[in-house]
Amino acid sequence: MNGFRVRIIICVLVLLVALGVFTPALLAQDDSLTIGFVSHVKGNPFIQQIFDGARAAAADLGVELVEAGPEGFDADAQLRVVQDLVAAGADGIATSVPGESMANGLNEIIDSGVPMVQFNLLITSVNAPYVGERSTESGRILGRTVLDQIGGAEATGTVVVGVCVPGFPVLENRARGVIEALSAAPGLEVLGPFDVKVDPVENYAQWEGQLAAHPDAVAMVGLCAPDVESLGNLNEASGTSFVAGGYDLTEGNLQAIQDGNAYVTLGQSAFVQGYLPVLMLVNALRDGVELSPDFVDSGTQVVTADSVDMGNGLPSLSFDELLAISTDAEATAEYYAPWVACASGPGWQCQLEPIENEGA
16 A cells, blocks of 8 residues: 555545544554445444454454444435545445435445445445345244244234334335234234334333333334343333344343343344455455355344354354353454354355345
8 A cells, every 4th residue: 555545544534533433443464455344323232243243354354444434324424434435545345325325326436446345234226245134034033933922823912013214125124024924913913113213212212102002012023223122121111011022132132131021132143244244345355256236144143031043053152151242342253253264265155145135
């Protein structure tokens, strides 16, 4: 990397730090490649688990990682962050894509020769591969798990479904899968999905309002990272006992399950969603591996107090072990080492599927 390019990158990064849109992560000794890693929201515990995976990849592969993103769910602002990183000389970009308005700009970057990988949230018109869960199927899994707990096909009563950001394709797919699975019980009335917001404080207040409106609900199901913790806290505070289910293996969600205030949470392999995009970009830049708009399933993990299924061929874990590593990036990376060994090489190419399989 020549001196002029380094100075340009440093100037832009200092500006972005001042604006609060990114924080630099681990800088590997070999700085010949710079990867921009951009997410749609900052500070969310689940998103931080994704960044932990990206940092682990950067350390393993000897690249510089630049973490960036707007304060939350502003697609136009996020596109500007990506464009600024490219202008500063980033060699490759991994980004979530929370809005169609990003597609043309991202495709222009790809056409210019800068490789890109989408993660966590995708727009299928972006000409880049996507690493994330099989979203509709994960909703079906969550719906079936909740349904089994409330009586199976013979269940009756009301189930309330909430979504933190209406309109996102991945979240809409989850909702469709949940509702499809719950429809196996004709006696259930499924309401929603209602907008329950993504900010944790607002999220709790929205669920509190839903419980006030539907005090006899037998289950409440959220589709985003804050929901399980909020629903668990709501069950405890209100003295209710509805079945609470949702997504992501954050410490707060797992604690709600351990305390008996929530029943199930589904992981979407946050470490994989962080690690694999960086690996794919490095393979493209160093080895000439072509990146096409395909789908790589990051996997669905199903966790209750009595059962932990981490998927991806990973070693078995007890619930307490999972809780212990939920905030320990080093322990998580060590746990995922067998998966890393399998994915490298690049073994991830064997996992490519048509992009439409993401929502099948």
